Amino acid sequence: MKKRPTVTDVAKLANVGASTVSRHLRGVSVSPDAAIRISEAIAQLGYHPDETARALRVGRTRTIGVIIPQVSNMFYSRAVQLIEEEASKRGCAVILLTHQESLKQQGIQLATIRRYRADGVILAPAAGSTLEDISAALPGTPVVAIDRFISSEMDSVVLRNRDAARVATEHLLRHGYKRIACVVSRPEIASFKQRWEGYVETMGLNHLETLLIQAPNHEQLRYALTSTFVSHSRPDALLSFSNRVTQTILLAFDELALSREERLPLLGFDDFDLASLVDPPLSVIRQPTENMMRHATDLLFRRIEGSEPVEPKVIALPGQPIYRKSCGCS
């Protein structure tokens, strides 16, 4: 088994010094004929530079860490997709890690990132994360938070959650619903907290009581939902805080075999592929995921390149309401 060729091998074959090869590789000017000989040698040997060695020497790994709750949530898989493409364009590879909504697991993954010396991190922080924990875990490494705001001291790209929830609640109110219930899996998650605040505020302004249907996991949430639906104090309308929750609501409708008319009016956060195809078509607040991820990667790479912005930047993008039928529109 022959070893992988190194710069030295290339250098020898091309009759130049190793540093000339290195220069050529990095696009620094080299004499034309040396360039040709080097290129030939590289082709002949099938040489591929070793990123780990380069990283060690230069202190930059050309990798970025992406830490999210799970990839299987459509919002995040879309996000990862976008981040990967952007990173790829800039010559960086993505190290993908998940924290499964666990603060402890997140700590482990931050340490992982640290060991791998990623140049920067895009993070959807687990509930309970603090700026201090995170920046202590990654001293000197740029981090941008997505989806969940934790501190104005940290670069963040998020939805304007309060506003969006306000808009959503007002819309439901305009349809004449009074007993509007929020449905959420884990209210301690930052984005959901803000959505809840926007809702509470709007309900308060209208002298209406707030309602919360909540459970730590989707199994229990479905149970909570079905019991609520059959109780005599059932709400007028539902405001779902995430696509997963929306699906759980749909499942609960289905479980009770509620007809289209018996279903509660529903408005949900996050758009998804089949949202327009369920019955009735789902009204949602869509997140501008593409834009968000572009902002996030831009911010991150600016930080990595070390130029420009010094103070933390929080980018909050408006949600886009898409009223189909489920909210009561026609």
Next chain:
Amino acid sequence: MKKRPTVTDVAKLANVGASTVSRHLRGVSVSPDAAIRISEAIAQLGYHPDETARALRVGRTRTIGVIIPQVSNMFYSRAVQLIEEEASKRGCAVILLTHQESLKQQGIQLATIRRYRADGVILAPAAGSTLEDISAALPGTPVVAIDRFISSEMDSVVLRNRDAARVATEHLLRHGYKRIACVVSRPEIASFKQRWEGYVETMGLNHLETLLIQAPNHEQLRYALTSTFVSHSRPDALLSFSNRVTQTILLAFDELALSREERLPLLGFDDFDLASLVDPPLSVIRQPTENMMRHATDLLFRRIEGSEPVEPKVIALPGQPIYRKSCGCS
């Protein structure tokens, strides 16, 4: 800005040699009091070992590459999720790359993997991939193919596509449908090819003509579908080859505002969250994704560890038919 601490720093503070620190870190026996002093020093300095340096020295990076068409397809996002968890358990990080169904892009990503010196790769090969291309791009690096079979010389974990398609076609036949059409986006993709074969075979056995509805992208596919649906030679039933295609079919139904009764009977590959919630509930061939990914990671890590299996192993798992209503069942 103080530099990151190194083994040497730890060694000095603990009054031992660097190699002793290294040994301790890797769990090799060290005298008890040295161990204590080292641990203290590590904690005090906030030392984290540098994977890039270790990788350079030792020749193993503790990373695995995962190359898939896109993360945003539910099948793959689920797969990535599973792989990440498994890799994490084994102390490896995942480098995530996508090839967008482009052979050229796949080549680029294979080269990326090579530069980063990943210890192994899990790959869903783009259409047109050959064993030779792939192993030439990654000499000495274990690769396991998932979802798409390209050669029995390469470790692979796939669905028993022909059988599954046979079962699906027979099921549709049993409902009395004769003009069964396959719907597929890119027939050149290995798994779809095999599904097509299973279908052709079954139709042939029953002296029935084969029908194909196909278009290179989902936009055009939807168009092809709607025109087919309104033509007088419309099929009796549809066999969809992937979850994305199934969604496109649903979209086409919706576009034509076909009522539940007017919709064509449909059986699709891949189960997904909302499959049971659309109207009528979707019948599908489910892939045992979890099992598949466990096999894939097992295979890969066995190869990486260098022990055991020498000859390539192809694992083909049966699909699980789930008959809801869309296929004509009730």
Next chain:
DNA sequence: CTGTTAGCGCTTTCAA
């Protein structure tokens, strides 16, 4: 423009 040399942080002989 080029080659020589040193060294990034780690592990691994090798001798003690």
Next chain:
DNA sequence: TTGAAAGCGCTAACAG
């Protein structure tokens, strides 16, 4: 069991 020293493949400084 331990420490000193060499070296993984690369790049940056420096002298030509």
